[in-house]
Amino acid sequence: MKVLVLNAGSSSLKCSLFEMPEGRKLAYCEVERVGSEDSEVTFRAGGSEQRRPCGVPDHGHALDIALASLTGGERPVLDGLDRIAAVGHRVVHGGPMTESTLIDEETLETIRRNAVLAPLHNPPNLEGIEAATRLLPDRPQVAAFDTAFHARMPREAHLYALPYSLYAERGVRVYGFHGTSHRYVARRAAAMVGREPGELNLITMHLGNGCSAAAVRGGRSVDTSMGMTPLAGLVMGTRCGDIDPGLFYLLTEWLDQSPAELYDLLNRDSGLAGLSGVSNDVRELLAAASEGNERAQMALEVFCYRARKYVGAYFAVLGRVDGLIFTAGIGENSPEVRGEICRGLEGLGIALDPDANRAARGADALISAPDSPTAVLVVCTNEELQIATDVWETLEGAG
């Protein structure tokens, strides 16, 4: 069965075509800068890549272009669009939804209702769904929510100590994000150590441009570092992560900024970029630090310290930890950052194998010492494959 997976962001559309249940990726198409005159289309299939500029006014046109790439060219990936059996969509905020769901009027209403919680993400996700409904009519569509994996966290983990009415009447709670990635790497790590996900307690660290940690007990998220919004928790490329909420009031006063301007500062001018004044990119920070740039070094230290603190917190949450998993751009590729996060954690049962850590770049690997009580793994995340798997399982389940 051929499953198309769409990730419609505010100014981009990413599409992956999978053969399921094998999980083989047949093609990938990305349209960047949707909504501008100078959009760019990248198409990858059969080991080759093509890039071309073109004007793409909206997500509907972007999907049109992606579908034409699949059926066009000298060696088309598909002989017709009717070969696509189903579509999966990444949707950021699913509110109370606990798992991937067939898209019907009720699901659409849930996504619309939760747009207030993810105003930059749910509206383009909806546009992606509308475009697919128009261009691939009568195909079952499934929504995979970033929040779903965390939706069943116990109340002591998801409640803020705020007036309870804010939770009861407005849904103010920890939702958490990157759920599809945490779920995928937790399952994959279990397979790598030859155990069932249900038997394991894991800490998963998704370290990319956005960063989050999750405590996973028996295949379920029981705590996570992002909150009501993706601003909380770990230090990120440009986001501050945890700060004293009192600062929000003080800084609006001192900087004479509106709440919206300050929110922007916390989201876009903070994190590694704000601390270092060099870059939000860990590669550039490592290079600058090795040349003696003190602020780049300091930013990396703060980043790793915060991550280490969450590892410690999740040891307390889980009691016993079978595996610590690093994933996403930084987690998969930076031995320096992984080493620094794990430094001094031998007392908790974490001992890296320095050679294995150094060698693991962009590939799944076990990087702990053979006698480390907690296994440490690098697992390459694959949210698209997880969504395609969810589509397949949802449709199989539906008979």
Ligand code: ADP
């Ligand atoms: P996104 O959250 O946008 O999906 P990624 O998971 O691709 O992001 O992570 C992007 C980040 O990964 C980059 O900003 C960079 O800091 C980091 N990164 C990528 N490759 C490396 C590398 N070889 N060494 C260190 N960091 C890397």
